[in-house]
Amino acid sequence: MRFGLKGMGIAPAAIDKENTGHHHLLIDVDKLPNLDLPLVATDKH
Structure with missing residues (x-):
């Protein structure tokens, strides 16, 4: 997996x-979690 970004930093x-x-x-x-809330670290992400 490779992520990229242009015009911003990480x-x-x-x-x-x-x-x-x-x-x-x-x-x-x-299903996707509520992306309006912080994501809690789990074994899935």
Whole structure:
């Protein structure tokens, strides 16, 4: 799996830095979690 991003930087979720973000990879989920809420770490992501 390869993620990419143009025009922004990548930072961990706890870092609040302008023009940055991070990726999530969800594995074998039956339905998407509520993406308006923080994602809780599990064995699926």
